[in-house]
Amino acid sequence: SIDLSTFTKQTGMTTLDYGFVNTAATKSNITYIDGDQGILRYRGYPIEQVAKGLSFLEVSWLLIYGEVPTESELEDFDRRIRRHTLLHEDLKRFFDGLPHQAHPMSVLSSGVSALSTYYQDSLDPTNPEHVEISTLRLLAKMPVMAAYAHKKSVGQAFLYPDNSLSFVDNFLRLNFGTMAEPYEVNPVVSSALERLLILHADHEQNASTSTVRLVGSTQANMFASISAGINALFGPLHGGANEAVLSMLGDIQASGEGVAKYVERVKNKEAGVKLMGFGHRVYKNYDPRAKLVKESADEVLEALGVHDDLLEIAKELEQIALADDYFKERRLYPNVDFYTGVIYKAMGFPTRMFTVLFAIGRLPGWIAHWREMTSDPQTKIGRPQQLYLGHAARDLPSAQ
Numbered sequence: 463s464i465d466l467s468t469f470t471k472q473t474g475m476t477t478l479d480y481g482f483v484n485t486a487a488t489k490s491n492i493t494y495i496d497g498d499q500g501i502l503r504y505r506g507y508p509i510e511q512v513a514k515g516l517s518f519l520e521v522s523w524l525l526i527y528g529e530v531p532t533e534s535e536l537e538d539f540d541r542r543i544r545r546h547t548l549l550h551e552d553l554k555r556f557f558d559g560l561p562h563q564a565h566p567m568s569v570l571s572s573g574v575s576a577l578s579t580y581y582q583d584s585l586d587p588t589n590p591e592h593v594e595i596s597t598l599r600l601l602a603k604m605p606v607m608a609a610y611a612h613k614k615s616v617g618q619a620f621l622y623p624d625n626s627l628s629f630v631d632n633f634l635r636l637n638f639g640t641m642a643e644p645y646e647v648n649p650v651v652s653s654a655l656e657r658l659l660i661l662h663a664d665h666e667q668n669a670s671t672s673t674v675r676l677v678g679s680t681q682a683n684m685f686a687s688i689s690a691g692i693n694a695l696f697g698p699l700h701g702g703a704n705e706a707v708l709s710m711l712g713d714i715q716a717s718g719e720g721v722a723k724y725v726e727r728v729k730n731k732e733a734g735v736k737l738m739g740f741g742h743r744v745y746k747n748y749d750p751r752a753k754l755v756k757e758s759a760d761e762v763l764e765a766l767g768v769h770d771d772l773l774e775i776a777k778e779l780e781q782i783a784l785a786d787d788y789f790k791e792r793r794l795y796p797n798v799d800f801y802t803g804v805i806y807k808a809m810g811f812p813t814r815m816f817t818v819l820f821a822i823g824r825l826p827g828w829i830a831h832w833r834e835m836t837s838d839p840q841t842k843i844g845r846p847q848q849l850y851l852g853h854a855a856r857d858l859p860s861a862q
């Protein structure tokens with residue numbers, strides 16, 4: 463049994479809050495969510511307007527610096543990021559040394575962590591110039607590393623970035639271009655990817671962002687903190703859900719059992735059976751990002767002339783789940799990841815790249831939170847309490 467009186471005496475006013483369901487770890491000015499109403503705003507702007515009206519670099523600036531950039535601010539930001547897209551040649555050999563069957567998320571987190579080894583002279587979180595250059599380096603280099611993780615997994619040569627291309631087009635070329643022929647960007651794919659990155663760009667104190675903040679609260683450098691965030695994102699209950707959704711849809715298709723049967727198994731809580739891409743800690747209403755992603759899924763597949771039975775299975779799953787009391791009572795709705803996988807697949811990305819794409823999108827959010835935290839004089843090292851339930855003091859047999 464839990465002796466709460468002892469616990470309170472030891473630590474003062476303390477709450478035991480598994481999963482931090484009711485505990486705010488910080489104040490923040492970046493992103494607002496109303497989970498009951500299904501509202502998401504970046505710096506006050508509704509996600510619906512942001513996703514349709516701004517580019518990913520504009521959103522990055524907005525999250526990091528607080529306002530929509532002016533034309534000249536954006537131009538300057540873009541130019542400075544382009545200057546940092548090349549990776550150190552040794553870093554390419556570092557990628558070469560990793561096994562080709564490695565998961566691209568593991569490759570990406572290793573690469574971002576390795577950045578601390580190349581830029582040892584600019585890692586001080588208390589030095590604004592170091593913070594600024596680390597911001598640019600991450601925004602410029604992480605997409606290149608993500609594309610290398612992809613190329614590595616399919617056994618193709620890495621390409622050098624082409625700085626004449628926009629952020630998203632450069633990323634697409636690095637992923638899908640080859641040494642053999644020029645790469646033509648498909649504008650449908652480019653604008654859909656831009657929108658998906660924006661929809662993932664921040665989501666206040668989610669598990670990966672909280673990880674970035676916790677690691678950063680020790681005054682670890684930005685690369686180390688964000689590498690930790692990438693690892694937190696990897697799990698199937700967080701960013702890894704987009705990959706898990708596609709596996710689930712594929713399994714339903716392959717088993718031939720039908721969607722309704724699968725939903726029954728979810729409701730019976732069969733071991734390991736969940737409706738992936740459904741449910742959210744904060745949203746108890748339709749995730750506003752999922753609405754926009756669903757719209758995109760139809761548009762993109764139609765524009766690319768792709769028919770995918772998995773999209774039909776996803777829609778049927780959604781329809782059955784939303785009408786079912788199990789999901790209604792628990793207020794479970796599709797989250798941002800329910801439909802993204804179908805779009806990424808239509809674009810040509812392998813399933814194991816899906817969470818990497820989430821990481822590229824979430825990068826400006828992580829940076830914004832890390833910077834907000836390190837510049838807040840009230841920040842303290844993150845250090846939760848525990849409720850100790852182990853042995854009382856006792857003697858080793860040799861001391862008795």
Ligand code: ACO
Nearest residue numbers: 698699700701703728736737738739740741742743792797
């Ligand atoms: N399928 C079936 N049942 C579910 C699901 C689901 N996807 N999600 C929650 N439930 C049920 C739980 O079993 C629980 O039921 P119970 O009260 O009978 O025990 C109830 O709903 C509450 O669920 P919790 O797990 O307590 O909710 P929590 O807030 O801790 O978890 C989470 C949120 C992790 C997102 C959960 O909904 C889940 O596992 N979803 C599937 C994975 C997923 O899609 N993750 C992506 C989240 S969004 C993101 O990171 C971008």
